[in-house]
Amino acid sequence: MKTRLSIRYLLLLANAFILLLPVFAVTFLHLWDGxxxxxxxxxxxxxALLIGETWREQQLASDPGRIDAPHxxxxxxxxxxxxxxxxxxxxxxxxxxxxADRSGPAWVAGARIQALLQRARxxxxxxxxxxxxxxxxxxxxxxxxxxxxxDLPEVRQALDGNYAALTRARLPRAKFIQWAGLSRRSxxxxxxxLPVREGSEVTGVxxxxxxxxxxxxxxWKLRFTVLAAALLCIAVTVAVSLFFSxxxxxxxxxxxxxxxxxxxxxxxxxxxxxxxxxxxxxxxATALQRVTSxxxxxxxxxxxxxxxxxxxxxxxxxxxxxxxxxxxxxxxQMSPEQxxxxxxNINADAERMDRLVSRLLQLARxxxxxxxxxxxxxGPFCRGLAQRYGDQVRVDLRLAPERxxxxxxxxxxxxxxxxxxxxxxxxxxxxxxxxxxxxDAQVAFQVHDRxxxxxxxxxxxxxxxxFTTERDAGGTGLGLAIVRAVAETRGGxxxxxxGQSGTTFTLIV
Numbered sequence: 053m054k055t056r057l058s059i060r061y062l063l064l065l066a067n068a069f070i071l072l073l074p075v076f077a078v079t080f081l082h083l084w085d086g087x088x089x090x091x092x093x094x095x096x097x098x099x100a101l102l103i104g105e106t107w108r109e110q111q112l113a114s115d116p117g118r119i120d121a122p123h124x125x126x127x128x129x130x131x132x133x134x135x136x137x138x139x140x141x142x143x144x145x146x147x148x149x150x151x152a153d154r155s156g157p158a159w160v161a162g163a164r165i166q167a168l169l170q171r172a173r174x175x176x177x178x179x180x181x182x183x184x185x186x187x188x189x190x191x192x193x194x195x196x197x198x199x200x201x202x203d204l205p206e207v208r209q210a211l212d213g214n215y216a217a218l219t220r221a222r223l224p225r226a227k228f229i230q231w232a233g234l235s236r237r238s239x240x241x242x243x244x245x246l247p248v249r250e251g252s253e254v255t256g257v258x259x260x261x262x263x264x265x266x267x268x269x270x271x272w273k274l275r276f277t278v279l280a281a282a283l284l285c286i287a288v289t290v291a292v293s294l295f296f297s298x299x300x301x302x303x304x305x306x307x308x309x310x311x312x313x314x315x316x317x318x319x320x321x322x323x324x325x326x327x328x329x330x331x332x333x334x335x336x337a338t339a340l341q342r343v344t345s346x347x348x349x350x351x352x353x354x355x356x357x358x359x360x361x362x363x364x365x366x367x368x369x370x371x372x373x374x375x376x377x378x379x380x381x382x383x384x385q386m387s388p389e390q391x392x393x394x395x396x397n398i399n400a401d402a403e404r405m406d407r408l409v410s411r412l413l414q415l416a417r418x419x420x421x422x423x424x425x426x427x428x429x430x431g432p433f434c435r436g437l438a439q440r441y442g443d444q445v446r447v448d449l450r451l452a453p454e455r456x457x458x459x460x461x462x463x464x465x466x467x468x469x470x471x472x473x474x475x476x477x478x479x480x481x482x483x484x485x486x487x488x489x490x491x492d493a494q495v496a497f498q499v500h501d502r503x504x505x506x507x508x509x510x511x512x513x514x515x516x517x518x519f520t521t522e523r524d525a526g527g528t529g530l531g532l533a534i535v536r537a538v539a540e541t542r543g544g545x546x547x548x549x550x551g552q553s554g555t556t557f558t559l560i561v
Contacts, residue, residue: 085240086136088265092242093132093217099172099180100246100258101130106168107182107191107256108248110161133217134242141218144243147199151188154198158256162190169193178262185255187211201259210245210257217244222263240264307337368401375401425457430495433460434487437467444475445483452487456495458542458561466538467497469531470557474501477555490560494544497561502554511550535559 162182169180173193182191187202201207209216222239241263248256375394383391430452438445456463467485474483478501490496506514515536532546535557539546544560 083136085264086134086138089138089219089240089242090132090134090136092262092264093134093244095176096178096217096242096244096260096262097130097132097215097246099176100244100260103165103169103172103180103182103260104246104248104256104258107161107165107258108250110164111157111255114157114160114164130215130246133215134219138219138240140221140240141205141243143220145203147196147201148203149200151184151186151198151200154190156184158184159190166191176262178260181259183207183257183259185211187257189259190256204245206243206245207257207259210247210259211254213247213249213254215244215246217242219243219264303337307340311340368405371401372398425459428456428458428460428463430454430456430487433463434467434485437464437471438485441471441475441483443482444478445471445485448484448486451489453489453495456561462538462541463561466535466559466561467499469535470497470499470559473531474499474503474555474557477501477503479503481554494542494560497559498556499559500554500556505552505555506548506550511548514548515546 162184165182169182169191170193172178173180178193180191180193181189181196181201183201184190186200187207188200189197191197202211206216206218220241220243222241241261243259243261246258246260247254248258375398379386379391379394386394431449431454434447434449434452438447471483471485481502483502484498484500486498486500488496488498515532536546539559539561542561546557546559548555548557550556
């Protein structure tokens with residue numbers, strides 16, 4: 053049997069998928085924002101290397117007696133230090149002092165690259181500064197020439213010979229600019245400080261900062277791709293919703309159509325849904341299939357039962373009616389002995405009808421009424437039942453369990469029918485009743501007689517309703533039918549083995 057998901061889990065999956073879309077989008081934007089910050093840092097590193105080398109070359113040009121001693125030991129690419137999950141540093145402090153001496157090669161070189169910095173600023177909209185070995189600004193795109201920034205942590209780290217970078221929150225503004233300047237909508241400003249070396253000595257620092265590219269800017273630049281992705285997400289969401297709703301609704305509609313066909317009296321095939329279907333729908337279809345089969349079997353049973361009952365009752369009713377007509381028409385001419393004989397026939401037919409009705413009532417109660425189970429002590433129950441037959445019934449309880457949960461009346465009716473038949477056909481020999489545990493929760497009752505056995509022609513009909521070989525002796529043919537009904541009600545069975553040495557009926561309940 054296929055394992056099917058419950059409707060609650062199907063709806064949970066659909067809702068989870070829909071809810072995870074914005075979560076995925078937010079997470080993606082966050083990671084994208086971090087990626088754009090790292091890209092900005094890499095761009096600043098490349099720009100800072102060019103500015104730093106240009107400034108160093110200008111220093112050498114302004115001091116002819118100075119020997120070029122580039123820092124070649126341990127040359128390697130400069131990797132960014134900012135992570136995707138960056139953190140904002142404290143705002144930059146205001147400079148506390150300014151350079152008093154603005155002469156020397158560093159200042160001369162700074163003045164020579166001032167125009168270069170201004171042209172570079174027009175391209176990247178950043179803030180570019182070159183600092184001398186004391187951390188004072190010797191070239192800048194701002195109005196802070198001569199400001200000493202050595203107190204800033206990134207500058208201090210670069211003066212110590214290490215590359216440094218950090219992010220700071222952009223200061224708030226009254227309003228944003230139009231769509232043409234979406235890059236300025238970013239709230240993240242990247243700061244980096246790159247040491248400039250001559251040999252092992254740090255002669256200056258290139259200090260750059262720029263707003264990171266905004267995710268909104270990237271979205272606008274890739275708006276057609278983003279729009280296509282959004283439409284794809286919407287299409288997938290709609291497809292998932294339609295898929296789950298179809299899988300839930302289609303089998304329900306099929307079951308409804310089958311139920312309507314059943315109500316019209318049309319033949320109905322299997323109601324069990326094929327393929328993918330929720331567990332609740334399959335359970336509903338299975339239950340309806342079982343109910344349909346039971347109703348069909350019950351209707352067939354009622355039809356056969358009514359036909360059989362009418363046939364069985366017709367004979368005694370015809371006898372009673374005939375006897376009454378004879379008594380009414382010729383009663384005055386009959387002798388007392390003849391009248392008594394007709395009255396005895398009427399009484400016999402009435403008693404047979406009474407037995408039939410009583411047995412039918414017992415059979416109907418067993419087959420239709422719910423069983424009220426009770427705990428039976430099997431030892432006292434079986435011994436008490438055998439005492440009614442005196443020495444004719446012997447009980448073997450050696451393998452019997454102590455207790456059985458079952459309705460007492462049902463078990464007593466079944467065993468009495470088996471014992472009555474065994475005593476009646478046992479050729480006067482004792483009948484054996486043995487009880488043993490069967491499986492995990494069932495009990496097997498065996499009734500063995502030592503009679504001539506059941507004839508071969510009658511063996512296939514012993515459990516049929518109203519079949520009896522003792523009709524003249526008052527047999528109704530319902531005893532073994534009652535036994536089978538008790539067994540089937542309990543989910544058990546009844547069977548027999550018959551031969552020249554006798555017959556053994558086995559009842560499992």
